[in-house]
Amino acid sequence: MLWFLALLGTVSAWATSGGRRSLSAFWRDLSDFDPLPLAAGLGLITLALLTHYALHPWFARRRVRALMGPPGGGGDDPSPVPVHYRLDGAGLTQTAPDLVSFVPWPRIGGLAEDRHHLFLTTEIGEVPVVLPKASLSAETIAGIRRWVEACAGRPAPAPPPAEPATGPDSVCAALRLTAEERVPLILRSLENPWARRARLAGAAAWLVGLSLLYPALLLILWAVDPYRVPLADALPLFAEMIASDFWKPAAITAVVIAGFFAVHAYARRWFAVDLARRLEAEAPPGEAEIAIGETGIVTAKDGAHAHLGWPLFRGRVQAGDLMILPMRWDEVLPVPLRIFEPEARARAEALIDRHLPEARAR
Secondary structure, X not given: OHHHHHHHHHHHHHHOOOOOOOHHXXXXXXXXXXXXXXXXXXXXXXXXXXXXXXXXXXXXXXXXXXXXXXXXXXXXXXXXXXXXXXXXXXXXXEEEOOEEEEEEHHHEEEEEEOOOEEEEEEOOOOOOEEEEHXXXXXXXXXXXXXXXXXXXXXXXXXXXXXXXXXXOOOEEEEEOOOHHXXXXXXXXXXXXXXXXXXXXXXXXXXXXXXXXXXXXXXXXXXXXXXXXXXXXXXXXXXXXXXXXXXXXXXXXXXXXXXXXXXXXXXXXHHHHHHHHHHHHHHOOOOOEEEEEOOOEEEEEEOOEEEEEEHHHEOOEEEEOOEEEEEXXXXXXXXXXXXXXXXXXXXXXXXXXXXXXXXXXXX
């Protein structure tokens, strides 16, 4: 489109340079045409597009960093969090402050990589384990490839580590989310601050772009036959038409955007309900086990297990009968209180209330 406008501008400049021009005159004057200005303009347009293409990964990383928050995963300490991974005959063990998790080989999908990272996919969550190659030796990278090629998706050749111990006062239950309980989790991800900022920025861009559409159309229509109305006469007409009519597309655009925001909340709810039903239909069978105790929360399912210490969490948010526990890196642990018997529920709520302050809903 930008190339077309540049070419149209060149033809318009030729058409307005002395007398009305015809198509036959265009072909006759083509041999005297100096292509350097046009080539320079097209080159600048191409350079700008290539620069945008080259910088797009950088802008994408900035958006992801804004979504994930500071390196420490939130809280008052912005320092990076050290995470250690171990691959052995049993599976993948992840160790970080206040977190120990294990995934057996049958639940590890495979290994993907690009020039700078290794991506280890698992059935636990949708985000793969990302390992920067710069932090790994060539021997370690080769070892990871050998382990994954030999064991991923197969029975483990070694016994798994023992599951984290739960205290005698821990509250235990079996957990499986329903479609209705998935809806608040999806809405939470759709309503995070980064998504709200993106919607506002998009609305501002649409408002400016559609408001400028009317002047742009006038300019293009004039450029098609610029000799009919010379530029000296066209500029005052442009100014008058834009001053008198510019507010109309701007007002229409503003009304459309306001209507979009008015219905967006209902659309988000509809989308969340539909996605929750599909996720429920695609969820693997079986229930997870959860134990809430004084040292933290232990989860286990199909051989995978994790111990989540209380300092790992960033408060609590209650949505009806569902307790949402935000964690580092904007992950969450949903705990439906319905899974507990009345006495156990009271103990679980007391443990959560004692260790986690109520977080402000986003």
